[in-house]
Amino acid sequence: MTPIQQCIIKKKINLKPIWLMRQAGRYLPEFRKIRKSNTNFIKLCLNSNLSSKITLQPIKRFDLDAAIVFSDILMVPYGLGQKVEFKKDFGPKLNNLNLEEISKIEEIHFLKKLLPIYKLIEKVNKNKLISKKDTIGFVGAPWTLLVYMINQCSPKKKLKENFFKDKNLIKKTLLILEKFLKIHIENQVKHGATIIQIFDSWAGLLEDKNLPDYIYGPTLNLVNFVKSLNIPVICFPRGIKNYKEYCKIVKPDVISIDYKINPQQIRKEIDIVVQGGLDPKILLTDKEKLKIEAKKYLEIFKDHPYIFNLGHGVLPETDPQMVDYLIKFVKSYY
Numbered sequence: 348m349t350p351i352q353q354c355i356i357k358k359k360i361n362l363k364p365i366w367l368m369r370q371a372g373r374y375l376p377e378f379r380k381i382r383k384s385n386t387n388f389i390k391l392c393l394n395s396n397l398s399s400k401i402t403l404q405p406i407k408r409f410d411l412d413a414a415i416v417f418s419d420i421l422m423v424p425y426g427l428g429q430k431v432e433f434k435k436d437f438g439p440k441l442n443n444l445n446l447e448e449i450s451k452i453e454e455i456h457f458l459k460k461l462l463p464i465y466k467l468i469e470k471v472n473k474n475k476l477i478s479k480k481d482t483i484g485f486v487g488a489p490w491t492l493l494v495y496m497i498n499q500c501s502p503k504k505k506l507k508e509n510f511f512k513d514k515n516l517i518k519k520t521l522l523i524l525e526k527f528l529k530i531h532i533e534n535q536v537k538h539g540a541t542i543i544q545i546f547d548s549w550a551g552l553l554e555d556k557n558l559p560d561y562i563y564g565p566t567l568n569l570v571n572f573v574k575s576l577n578i579p580v581i582c583f584p585r586g587i588k589n590y591k592e593y594c595k596i597v598k599p600d601v602i603s604i605d606y607k608i609n610p611q612q613i614r615k616e617i618d619i620v621v622q623g624g625l626d627p628k629i630l631l632t633d634k635e636k637l638k639i640e641a642k643k644y645l646e647i648f649k650d651h652p653y654i655f656n657l658g659h660g661v662l663p664e665t666d667p668q669m670v671d672y673l674i675k676f677v678k679s680y681y
């Protein structure tokens with residue numbers, strides 16, 4: 348059993364496994380080199396030779412306990428036929444959402460478009476480096492994908508005023524997403540993903556009264572689906588205020604916490620496995636500060652099954668040496 352599986356399934360507390368969100372990406376010079384000659388990000392994700400190589404780049408460099416599939420949550424809208432582009436210094440840009448068109452998409456067409464992602468997982472799992480580690484597959488939560496599909500770009504701090512205007516569009520899109528997210532999860536698992544993480548990056552944009560319809564209900568359906576495949580599921584509802592209520596209702600195997608939430612409070616209120624929390628900006632400071640902050644999380648969760656990670660992704664400005672330092676520090680803490 349891998350260290351992460353021992354932590355999740357056996358509730359081992361002395362292992363402190365570690366992986367990092369966005370561990371493969373722009374802070375690595377070897378990634379930037381590939382990215383420079385592959386200007387179309389979607390095409391890069393669909394090139395399984397390159398995307399499997401990128402997935403393994405951080406595993407070659409650092410003593411991490413899991414690889415995360417190099418892909419993007421927006422590959423699902425892409426698979427549904429909504430055009431997605433990634434513009435430099437702007438982020439994702441999506442075409443208008445056409446309900447009639449996405450309603451017509453059939454499973455076999457969706458799978459054909461996303462097949463290279465499943466091939467990438469197979470390739471990664473064949474590599475010796477991964478034999479005692481997990482391969483983390485992922486999806487965006489229905490709510491976060493809905494935000495991108497309707498808003499057509501990152502919402503930054505708030506939703507468009509008329510976001511909820513077309514209730515029919517929202518209801519039907521959420522149902523389509525649920526169906527295809529299950530298909531995407533099932534195929535990642537079939538091809539070798541050993542854990543699924545559900546990213547709900549824009550959970551914090553909703554008012555409390557809307558949480559049941561847009562987050563709790565749709566995410567619980569996915570969590571139950573992953574559990575039916577006998578694979579652990581990690582949820583990352585970034586920015587929500589009430590992690591306790593979320594865990595009580597959605598019941599993931601692991602809750603990944605963001606950097607704004609007080610870890611002491613989480614330790615007191617939550618009894619499931621916890622992941623993450625450290626502010627990725629700490630990696631931009633110095634080793635002394637990094638050590639103090641990482642130690643804070645290790646101490647708070649010393650008697651609790653805990654997977655070390657950040658409270659959001661590694662920032663592109665990060666020095667890889669700081670990442671190396673963090674991993675070595677966590678690994679040698681006990």
Ligand code: CP3
Nearest residue numbers: 368369370371372415416417418419420438439546548660
């Ligand atoms: O290393 C890993 O974590 C695996 C790969 C991964 C990417 N995106 C690659 C990527 C994962 C797990 C994601 C998830 C993702 N994508 C999320 C959820 C996590 C989060 O950050 O909140 C979201 C919201 C997206 C959507 C997305 N993709 C945005 C907003 C952007 C542009 C801004 C940014 O962070 O770069 C992307 C592009 C993207 N996805 C890049 C990478 C490596 C950068 C591409 C580039 O320009 O080189």
